[in-house]
Amino acid sequence: MPIQYYIALAVTLFSIGVVGVLIRRNAIIVFMCIELMLNAANLLLVAFSKTHTATTGLPLAGIDGQIFVFFIMVVAAAEVSVGLAIIVMMYRNTHSVDIDFLNRLKN
Amino acid sequence: MNLAYLVPLFPLVGFLINGLFRKQLSKQAVSVVGCGVLLASFILSLVLFFDIKAGGAGVRTYFDFINVADFKIPFAFQVDQLTAVFLLIITGVGSLIHIYSSAYMQEETPQHFARYFAYLNLFVFSMLLLVMGANFLIMFIGWEGVGLCSYLLIGYWFKNDTFNYAARKAFVMNRIGDLGFLIALFWILSKTGTLSYHELFTPDMLAKFSRADVTAITLLLFVGATGKSAQIPLYTWLPDAMAGPTPVSALIHAATMVTAGIYMIARSHLLYSLAPFTNEIIAIIGVATAVFAASIALRQNDIKKVLAYSTVSQLGYMFLGLGVGAYGGAVFHVMTHAFFKALLFLGAGSVIHAMGGQQDSRFMGGLKKFMPVTHITFLLACLAIAGVPPFSGFFSKDEILAAAYASSPVLYYLGVLGALFTAFYMFRIYAMTFLGKFRGTQEQAHHLHESPKAMTIPLSILAVLAVIAGFLGIPAIFAPHAHLLENFLSPVFSDLPAASETLSHQTEWMLMLVTTVLVIATIIWAWKKYADYQKSEQQETGLSKVLANKWYVDEIYDGLIVNPVMKFSNFLKNVIDKTFIDGIVNGVGRFVQYSSRQIRLVQSGQVGGYILMMVLSLVVLFVIFWNQAYILTFIHWIFK
Amino acid sequence: MNAIILSAILGVVMMLCSAFVKNTKAYKSIALVGLIILLLANICETYGHEVFDIPTYHMLEFDRFGLYFNTLAIICTILFSAISQREIERVGRYVGEYFALIFFVLSGIFILSSFNNLLMLFIGIEIMSIPLYILTGARKENLKSNEASLKYFLMGAFSTGIMLMGIALVYGGTGSFDLTHKVSAVVAEPGINQPMSFLDVAGMLLILVAMCFKVSAAPFHFWAPDIYDGSPSVFASFMATIVKAGAFIAFIRLFAIREDETSILQNAIIGVNWKMLFSVIIVATLMFGNITAIFQQSVKRMLAYSSVAQAGFMLFALLSLNDTAKEGLLLYVVAYSLATIGLFAILAKMKDYTLEGYNGMAKSHPTLAFANVIFLLSLSGIPLTIGFFAKYYMLMAVVHMDGYLWVAIVGIIFAVISIYYYFRVIQSMYFKEGTVVFKYPVTKSFKILAIVIALLIIVLGAFPQLILNFLYF
């Protein structure tokens, strides 16, 4: 498969994630869309890793890409734990997860 | 010659003593010091005069005033025949007026009395610097110095705002003239690099000037002269300067300071001889001033104002003389004028003194019997100024008019017209003051008295001089030893090219005769007309009103120059400076604040908004990155 | 390596302390001691004595510059914790945890000062960021603090997404995450002036955006004012100074290592270099930071914007990327950190954060007012403060490059504008009447520390060599 298709697919997913961040008000869904963005990057990395194996011809050439995906997942997990904790804390105080209500700090 | 520096030093010392210790000194001490230094100066001047007569002219350098590499201006005095004559006039007339003042100013408090004498001494010092300086810069020092003293003395009674205004007007008008003088100096400097007479007035140096240079320089110097010597168009300060004490008017505004312009032009006659165009201008301005000022004097009632316009007019004659090349004649007239005009002023002062400050001649009359000495001396002076032979004015004026005739008959006719005016207004004022009945208040009549000795003695001395001084310049047609003064001055003016045409004796006789007859006729007419002057409430009309209002020159100046300048200043101050320039500066500040208020609205507090901005910025950055070649070209174009 | 591992260990130690040591007063002493040990360890490493010898496979490259930066960061942290210890205690109950998180952040910063691989960049950024989300929200009942924390987290995560996309694209373009060892997948023939592939370019752009977010460069700075404003003052101070400096070091490092490729980009289609982009970002940052700061009434928020504005100046280093720029960045980090730490420390004690709150401080607390003046002067770049030399080096770095003088001129115009808001504080303190109310007691030792920092600023301002010499000797 030509790599362009994969890049196109990944950036499309990425953009959908961005659009999601922009048009949703629910903090959790916004966060989910960010996860979608991360996954787009993951997909791209895997695709590239396979490309590199093909172009260089070395058996382990693209493996770092896949390792990176692994790390991204790890970090994402940590981030999710913290993020959800923060959202819950917020919810506990305001009973809302609407990010449009976050406007005490402005100007 | 070795003692030359003492001549100005004495008045300076007098100034310092009177100025610094004005609280401590009594009036007597002040007048002794004030008059004493002047007398000392006068004696020294006499010594110098004889020294020079014996051929002791020369230059003395004392120290480097300005010395910058190629630019050297020494502090030096040059004493020659011309200087000597002026020295005598200044110190001589000056001494008399100082003595006169000591009586005239008796009513002042000691402190102000001392201030008066300090100023007066300072004036003499400045004037002496002016005439003794060996270069234009020293002359300029004196030139400005006398202007300053004139300012100080006009505004001597500083509580009166009109007087202050007159003083300021005098100073500013003088400054306008000084501007011309100064520019001329720079011009000379930039061409030759020197201002010293003895270096400058050599053929080599003069050859460095182009024709245009000479014309410009001489014209500019003449502008300076019009300021100091009250010629059209800068004469208006002089009548106003009568605000000062009368002896001051006599000394500064009649006898000495105002003749500085004549001295200066006479001093730089070599330059002027190279600039025929300028000479024509000088002659025209001179004669125009002579007639114009005289015409104003015809309808003035204030005795000092009449004398002031008369001074302006007489100075016009002197410039006419300079313009037509009669330098000797001009200097001669300076001298005679100094005597008779000082006399007139002092006489007027005496009258005013007696009248308790009243200057309007409509309220005088019949003073003949109360003040015999004043009356006689005043009459003599009037005869002298009117040019009745054999009084001094006759000879000096005649010499100028003769030279004018030789140059151009039109100048002569105008000159004669001015002379007739002079005769008329002088006898008008004489008649109004001394003849007829007394028209003042009862109280004034009680106080009428002859002035004290200290005033009348100078009057008498001056009267004698006014009568006989003419013989110093008696024309050749009268006597074998003619032109004494001119002969004495001849070393100074010898380097001039000989006059192209001299008048025949016949013509000279005829001219004299005509003038004399006309003048005497005018005098008789004026005498008749005003001997029994009565006040009338009738408003003046027509030309006479215009004359009484001095041709409205002050008003025209106000309208054309003063007010526009003030308006312009206001415009600059309020509109340009405050609104425009400062407005821009403050506007920048306000703009920043305004944009701050606007830009901070972007910081809406909405996460969505922030992320939207980030995404958009990301897009913009990409676009910029992809198209930056164009943008860079644009930026370089801006900052090139 | 010493510093990274030790700070992680110290973080754990602090964690354990909070579990086992009941006396909360002891935490700060332990933390200070830990920091000093950290400092010594880092200095040891600088001069070649490594405690931990771990193979890094070129993922971390320790150089003098990075290590020295670590030293400076630790020193600043020491000063920070010394002067703000009491305020840290007042934030909430979890004092030990706060210190632990600070140590973790430090460890992230140390990774960032030596990374040589995009993976390490990513991990470093995350290690640095995640504890900050928590510190921001440390005041749990405070809605502002909550809000700031959530905002920061969402935006931070978003920027992480962008960065990862960028890294993926760079990986596609170059075939490696290593910064120094490149095997180009696109162009087979290796050459000196090898052009970047488009994927690489696009990827670097995305990383640039993410890094701009971290250093709060406009137009990705929007989080900064809100977050600094909302978070507890002590942590805002830490975030605005040491953390931001760490992000900067990463930023500079990234582009410095890739400079050969990014600066001579002679591609057929893209014929110009990155500097243009940097200039745009710099100008935007200066503009947003300075101009918005002018209108602020709250000093805390003003300082937040000022930190954005100062970031604009620090970005000069990115634009020029020469030795002067690196030295300058160090100076700037010190200058900016010292001053901001001091200002925040005094601010944190005050009740009223607005300008009016500062009125008349010169009367009631002359020492603190004097210290504040020195801090503010340093921030505005007046000579005889280290802030001057910081700005001076930055300007010099830019002037050194041909064709970018205009950036320097724009920079100074905004520096002049910055005077406006810095001096408003001075005007409040010195020229206006009023009484200063402190929420927390001002102790003698606090005053002494403030003065010490102020004097440090002055001494370094007269002899900036005191800092720079260590870079070479």
Next chain:
Amino acid sequence: MIVLLILIPVIAGVFSFFIKNSKAAQGLALTASLLTFLTALVLVTTHGKVQLEMQWLPQMNSSFNLSMDGMAKMLCLLNAVSVPLILSSTLRSHYKSPGNFLGLLLLTQAGMMGVFLAADVLLFYFFWELALIPIYFLCSQYGGNKKIQATFKFFVYTFLGSLLLLIGIIYLYLKTPDHSFALSSFYDLKLSASEQNLGFWLFFIAFAIKMPIFPLHTWQPDTYEQAPAAGTMILSAVMVKMGLYAMIRYVLPIFPQAVLHFNHIIVVFSVIGLLYASFIAIRQDDLKRLIAYSSIAHVGLMCAAIFSMERVGLQGVMIQMFNHGINVLGLWIVASAIERQTGTRKLSEMGGLATKAPVLATLFMIMALANVSLPLTNSFIGEFLMFNGIFRFSIWAGVFACFSIILVAIYTLWAMQKMFYGKTSDFTANAMESPRNTQYALIVITIVILVLGVYPQPLLQLTQDTVQTVLSIK
């Protein structure tokens, strides 16, 4: 020895901050300033250049390098003379916390000393800014009602200038072959035309703001009006000279071609500024603003003379820097004395003071005459030489510049008349003679005015070497 000029005021200034007692602070300040003056006097009378070089920032090739040629000597003397005069004339005025006040004053003096002495460009820049800070605090703390805004405007204005200067300095520094800040290596620079033009404007604007020259002048009247008396004095008597000094020391020798390229436009602007300020002064009712505009006019003239690049003109500028400093100091002392006596600065509200304060009137008369540069006062020599220089440069510029002598007479005498002559007003009715200390300061100034007016040669000779150096580089 040379470093004492900076050190004495710095130490005394810092000490003075800690003194609460007004008398003690004044005593300390006065002693320090007199010591500085003595040091300056000794240094000025030594022949040749006085130099001092110490290491400062070796990596940057910048050293603590002080040197004293003619111009520096003269201005240091001015600086050293001014401060004791200012102190003694304001001895009786009551400020809150006098220690701070005097400390700031002394620090300002030290900063300005440094500016005049520095032979290293970075050092120069340092002092250039350092002089600004204390005077800013001084004026914002002790001035009039709008002091904060006015002083801040001044500060921002000059700070903008100095940052441009900083860019210029860096730009040139990087052009020097050995990357050195030494003044001599700046002098040795070989710059292309475009480099010169760029550097020229960067330097010029900075100095022009400080001087200030015509369109950049609006900070000055406001600041002078609002600043406390002593602040105004030091600002206009000495600090303004910093701009002129720097113009001669840096702009002329470093960018000779650019100067020759642009000097026409600058002379035109200066002359416009000269006339412009004079015209505005005519209609000023506020005494302080009047003096401020008068000062702008005089500075415009000096700037024009500098850029005429004529030896004579430059020489004139040299001594005029000193003389203007002295004269304007005198004017301010009188102005502040009158303000203290009458409580007003409006000319229209004054009058008749000559009867109330004859000594003050006499002394002011002499200052006023020096202001109109009457011969035998000190400023005549300077103005004469400067006009001469401008005239050589361009006849028209010279002619227009000369017009100012009329305008200066108009407004100076107007002020004189309004203040001292005429009848007393409500404000002046209870005025008294100025105190002794003010009189002594004024008498010293008067003596300087007259002595230098009659015998300016010492000053001219003192500064000849600088003029020589500056012009020889061209």
Next chain:
Amino acid sequence: MGIAAILFWILSALTIFSAIMILVSKNPVHSVLWLIATFFAISGHYILLNAQFLAIVNIIVYAGAIMVLFLFVIMLMNLDARTETRKNLWMKLAGVISGGMLLWILISVVRTYAEQTKGHPDMAVLNTGTIGLIKPLGKVLFTQYALPFELCSILFLSAMVGAVVIGKKN
């Protein structure tokens, strides 16, 4: 077009469809489910690319653990379509437009890249290769990538501390 290609297209369509469904679903729970669907589709891509380990991890960690956490939180808060607020139309439009612009920009990168590599396009090899297996990955991870792996522990520690600090009741 081989079977792999056909699978690629089907999976891509599925991925994008379910991704879009995340955005348009009103109920947050549905969004979560669609996201899980997306993850499954992406895992399919991984398998297609012979990255089996990642495919499994993706499902276990992402779809399994993380998404369950999300679901858990959503249920904890009792969020459903009724409580869900919507942005106004303009904001949505702005979001879609700017997202579209971003897409356009990124696609244009792809296109330029495609032009640059015309003739010899890089291929992502499907269905071959062993690098995606656990063994080679594990080897590399615990040798070359041991350091980042260890450093991740710091991350987890801080996340843990954070979760405690944030989550614990005062």
